[in-house]
Amino acid sequence: MMVNKNDHPGVYIPPPLLYAAMFFAAVQMQKLLPLSKAFFYTTTSKITGTLIILIGLLFNFPALRQFFKTKNTVVTIKPATSLQTTGIYAVSRNPMYVSLLLIYTGLWFITGNWWNVILLPLLVLILQEYVIKREEKYLNRRFGAQYLEYKARVRRWI
Numbered sequence: 001m002m003v004n005k006n007d008h009p010g011v012y013i014p015p016p017l018l019y020a021a022m023f024f025a026a027v028q029m030q031k032l033l034p035l036s037k038a039f040f041y042t043t044t045s046k047i048t049g050t051l052i053i054l055i056g057l058l059f060n061f062p063a064l065r066q067f068f069k070t071k072n073t074v075v076t077i078k079p080a081t082s083l084q085t086t087g088i089y090a091v092s093r094n095p096m097y098v099s100l101l102l103i104y105t106g107l108w109f110i111t112g113n114w115w116n117v118i119l120l121p122l123l124v125l126i127l128q129e130y131v132i133k134r135e136e137k138y139l140n141r142r143f144g145a146q147y148l149e150y151k152a153r154v155r156r157w158i
Helices: 015-032 043-069 095-111 114-143 145-153
Strands: none
Touching: 015 095, 015 114, 043 095, 095 114, 114 145
């Protein structure tokens, strides 16, 4: 199948930057409107955060490895060269975003900022509307029936 170099998802803000921006927005909100951090001064919070980050990395490494192995791009303004449907992609259509969400949550437990949780629904909404839906439209254009069959078989998140 010929790749049209001008056709891509049209996601101009890299998704990891969206996670980082929301995380730092939460840090600023904590400065402006501080919420109690008492829970986060516990060993339980630190261990929980670390475990959640490790689970996030378990999603991230296989997803990235598969992309590099198949010589596909993670850059959202470049066309995909192949559709990922095996390995971790048989569990989630978006394992990298699941991974980043888990890492974001783990960091919340470690840094102790309730604003990260309060802003989490906004982050998920931005990801769904700005990133994932654009990527899905593109993958449908690019891979057609193969993508639709994959989409019917595998959930968007988990």
